[in-house]
Amino acid sequence: MIKVEGLSKTYKNNNKEIYALKNINIEIKKGEIFGIIGLSGAGKSTLIRCLNRLEEPTNGKIFIDGKEITNLNNTDLRETRKDIGMIFQHFNLLSSKNVYQNIAFPLELEGLKKDEIDKRINTLLEYVDLEDKKFAYPSQLSGGQKQRVAIARSLANNPKILLSDEGTSALDPKTTKSILELLNKIRKEFGLTIVLITHQMEVIKDICDRVAIIEDGEIIELNTVEEIFANPKTKTATEFISTLKINTQEEINYQRKSGSKILRLSFVGENAKKPIVSKMVKQFDIDVNILSGNINELISTSIGNLVLEISGEDNQIEKAIDWLRKENIRLEVI
Structure with missing residues (x-):
């Protein structure tokens, strides 16, 4: 056209x-x-x-x-x-x-x-x-x-x-x-x-x-x-998207527990509505603290964003992270 x-x-x-x-x-x-x-x-x-x-x-x-x-x-x-x-x-x-x-x-x-x-x-x-x-x-x-x-x-x-x-x-x-x-x-x-x-x-x-x-x-x-x-892919795109989220600076400055990790997760489509956190807690010996989250409804799908603190044994944390990736959850370790 x-x-x-x-x-x-x-x-x-x-x-x-x-x-x-x-x-x-x-x-x-x-x-x-x-x-x-x-x-x-x-x-x-x-x-x-x-x-x-x-x-x-x-x-x-x-x-x-x-x-x-x-x-x-x-x-x-x-x-x-x-x-x-x-x-x-x-x-x-x-x-x-x-x-x-x-x-x-x-x-x-x-x-x-x-x-x-x-x-x-x-x-x-x-x-x-x-x-x-x-x-x-x-x-x-x-x-x-x-x-x-x-x-x-x-x-x-x-x-x-x-x-x-x-x-x-x-x-x-x-x-x-x-x-x-x-x-x-x-x-x-x-x-x-x-x-x-x-x-x-x-x-x-x-x-x-x-x-x-x-x-x-x-x-x-x-x-x-x-x-x-x-x-x-670009800083500008990330900044525009961040205007729709709650302030993530507090998440970054959050005083996490010793040995824990803070993850920012992105869910696309049906994944945004699945009980991913609940499944992860049941499957692995870890504790999860939800710091923030939201779901943006796009014209064709949903995009969910969640910031978590996960704590526990290092090997259990790594297994949980690998599992999230296999579930097609995009994640970033903050």
């Missing part, structure tokens, strides 16, 4: 070239929700804006449905953009127009007749659960309602792709969850491909199939969300 090859973006500052993006290579599948996460200034907004050429790449190629869009003229680019909807952090609604008029705007540009526009808007308002706000103005709406209007507007022309530029960053956690549920519903029912950027790992966890982590303009890690959570 979307293919990015060798994409770079540079800016000039005092005759110096500053890289915003460096040699980005990504393939995004049809119907996938693909996340791009990074800290402020990492290049994620530049990347997503290059996908519809709101930003012009310096080098590289972008393909949409097999068509290279980096060499399209303005007329052909406008035609291609009809297949690409976009939502923004601050909604970008026209304050002087009501909900109906905001959603109607792209349809009017297409030259649709009024009865066609009415029918389409009524359908979209029902879909985003805002029928009663049809003639309200943006100033009369909550943040979540504004974003629902923006989503309805982005769907007006029946796009194949939806780009979300920090689409939930201005919302509270409860509203964020409802917007993510709506985006997932859109993906499932319309088959849209969704690309979203965020600095919130909670968003990635709740909705994405795969994620790319961007740092200093480069993709430093790209994998399924499940694999990133279970086996992060």
